[in-house]
Amino acid sequence: GDILAYVGSPDYYRQNNNQKLDPKMDHVGLAKRQPGSAWKPMVYASGIDSGRLTAASVLLDITTPFGGRSDDGSAWVPKNANKTDSGPILVRDALQQSLNVPAIRALHRAGIKNVRKYAVKAGFEFIPEPFGFGNKALDAAGLAGAIGTVEVRPLDMAKAFGAFGNAGKVTEPRFVLSITGPNGERVYEAGKPVTTQVWSPQTAYIISDILKGNTNPAENAAWARIFALYNTKGGARREAAVKTGTTNNLKDYSTYGYLPKPKNDKYPALSVGVWYGNSNSAAPYVTNPPIYSMDNAGQTWHAFVQRYTQGWPVSTFKPPKTGVVSASV
Numbered sequence: 039g040d041i042l043a044y045v046g047s048p049d050y051y052r053q054n055n056n057q058k059l060d061p062k063m064d065h066v067g068l069a070k071r072q073p074g075s076a077w078k079p080m081v082y083a084s085g086i087d088s089g090r091l092t093a094a095s096v097l098l099d100i101t102t103p104f105g106g107r108s109d110d111g112s113a114w115v116p117k118n119a120n121k122t123d124s125g126p127i128l129v130r131d132a133l134q135q136s137l138n139v140p141a142i143r144a145l146h147r148a149g150i151k152n153v154r155k156y157a158v159k160a161g162f163e164f165i166p167e168p169f170g171f172g173n174k175a176l177d178a179a180g181l182a183g184a185i186g187t188v189e190v191r192p193l194d195m196a197k198a199f200g201a202f203g204n205a206g207k208v209t210e211p212r213f214v215l216s217i218t219g220p221n222g223e224r225v226y227e228a229g230k231p232v233t234t235q236v237w238s239p240q241t242a243y244i245i246s247d248i249l250k251g252n253t254n255p256a257e258n259a260a261w262a263r264i265f266a267l268y269n270t271k272g273g274a275r276r277e278a279a280v281k282t283g284t285t286n287n288l289k290d291y292s293t294y295g296y297l298p299k300p301k302n303d304k305y306p307a308l309s310v311g312v313w314y315g316n317s318n319s320a321a322p323y324v325t326n327p328p329i330y331s332m333d334n335a336g337q338t339w340h341a342f343v344q345r346y347t348q349g350w351p352v353s354t355f356k357p358p359k360t361g362v363v364s365a366s367v
Contacts, residue, residue: 039197039200039209039210039211039212039231039232039233040211040212040215040231040306041211041212041213042306042308044066044067044213045066046063046064046065046066046067046068047059047060047061047062047063047064047065047317048061049061050062057317057318057320058316058317058318058320059316059317060317060318063317065192065313065315065317066191066192066193066311066313067191067192067193068191069191069192069317070163070164070165070189070190070191071189071190071191071192071290071292071313071315072186072187072188072189072283072285072289072290073186073190073195073283073290073292074185074186074282074283074284074285074286074290074291074292074331075136075138075141075185075186075281075282075283075284076186076195076281076282076283076292076293076294076331077183077184077185077186077188077190077283078133078136078141078144078184078185078186078281079133079199079202079245079249079281080153080156080157080160080198081141081144081145081148081153081184082129082133082141082144082148082245082248083156083202083237083241083242083245084148084152084153084155084156084157084237085144085145085147085148085152085153086129086241086244086245087156087206087237087238087241088148088149088152090147090148090149090152091129091144091147091148092129093128093129093130093244093247093248094128094129094130094365094367095128095129095147096126096127096128096129097126097127097128097129097132097140097143097144097147098125098126098127098139098140098143099118099123099124099125099126099127099132099137099139099140100123100125100139101115101116101117101123101139102115102139103115104116104142104181105181114182116138116139116142116182116185117138117139118137118138118139119136119138119284119330123139124137127140128367129144129248130248130251132144133248133249134248134249134251134252134257134258134261135258136281136282138184138185141184141185142181142182142184142185144184145181145183145184146181150176150177150180150181150183151177153176153183154173154174154176154177156236156237157176158173159208159234159236160194160197160198160201160208160234160236161194161197161198161208161210161234162190162191162194162198163190163191163194164176164188164189164190165188165189175188175189176188185286186283186285187285192292192311192313193211193311195292195294195311196294196309196310196311197209197210197211197309198236199279199281199294199295199296199309199311200296200307200309201236201237201242202237202242202245202246202249202279202296203242203246203279203296203297203298203299203307203309203355204242204299204307205239205242205243205358206235206236206237206238206239206241206242207233207234207235207236208233208234208236209231209232209233210231210232210233210234212228212231214226214228215227215228216228238361239358239361240357240358240361240362243355243356243357243358243362244362245279246279246296246298246355247355247357248279249279249280249281249295250277250278250279250355252265252279252280252281253265253266253267253275253276253277253278253279253280253295254266254275261280261332264332264333264336264337264340265278265280265295265332265336265339265340267340267343267344267347269344269345269347269348269349269350270349270350270351270352271349271351274352276297276347276350276352277297277298277352277353277354277355278295278296278297278298278343279295279296279297279355280293280294280295280296280336280339281293281294281295282330282331282332282335282336283331284329284330284331287321288321288322288324288327288329289315289316289319289320289321289322290313290314290315291313291314291315291322291329291330291331291334291335292311292312292313292314292331292335293311293312293331293332293335293336293338293339294309294310294311294312294339295309295310295339295343296308296309296310297309297343297347297353298353298354298355298356299353300350300351300353301351301353302351305350305351308343308346308347310339310342310343311339312335312336312338312339312342313335314331314334314335314338
């Protein structure tokens with residue numbers, strides 16, 4: 039849970055009259071942003087952990103009018119980002135390809151209250167009063183919450199992704215480990231990390247096993263084009279799990295990912311999150327829109343992790359000794 043790097047805004051001391059950038063606004067630990075598709079692992083993990091889904095469950099990726107009406111009175115008919123339908127598809131492939139319609143069906147099967155229970159246990163903070171939602175913002179969003187419409191803190195996203203690499207245990211962030219007074223006396227000690235078992239080790243491994251495919255050209259060539267890491271001592275590919283999030287109004291772009299726990303405690307078990315956007319929630323300027331998070335936040339994530347872990351020993355995601363079954367479907 040120790041925070042190694044934390045950038046809340048580009049420049050705290052900048053004098054800026056542009057409403058798009060508030061340099062004194064903490065966009066990581068205070069501001070709440072729509073995570074978009076980066077929220078989908080929370081949905082699938084909660085469904086798997088509660089026994090309502092498996093990695094091999096079949097979901098229908100077919101454009102469907104879901105319950106409820108939009109502002110203009112028409113039915114809500116969400117689509118995938120690529121505007122295509124895949125038909126019947128496995129949970130593994132639906133999450134890896136970040137398909138919207140199967141994620142909505144997954145939330146329906148997992149149960150909104152069930153997903154909320156896991157999210158609250160993981161420490162997610164949602165929109166507070168006076169909006170009247172409190173921890174029930176997911177309930178208010180309905181099935182749309184499957185695709186990341188409910189605002190959360192990027193810090194909470196980073197620690198939740200870290201849990202998938204840590205046997206399902208969410209660790210509270212530690213900003214300061216100790217403080218020494220002017221006379222050399224120790225006036226503060228952080229103590230031991232505070233952890234909460236949110237998802238089972240088996241569920242955490244399954245999510246990691248799916249998301250690591252996004253950095254493997256043999257599993258997801260389109261995503262691995264951006265996210266593959268070739269920075270081990272021998273130049274071999276490094277395992278990492280990653281997921282992006284892009285809101286449908288192109289106001290928020292994010293990427294979250296993590297590495298397997300290393301054998302050597304000299305190296306940290308790394309979880310990294312990147313958010314792109316404006317302080318006033320205006321859509322950022324991008325060339326040739328629409329653009330996806332892998333084109334901006336994703337490239338920043340990759341560049342940082344590639345350089346920071348250069349030459350680290352190779353580590354892999356290992357399944358728990360019991361409770362996980364591997365099968366061809």
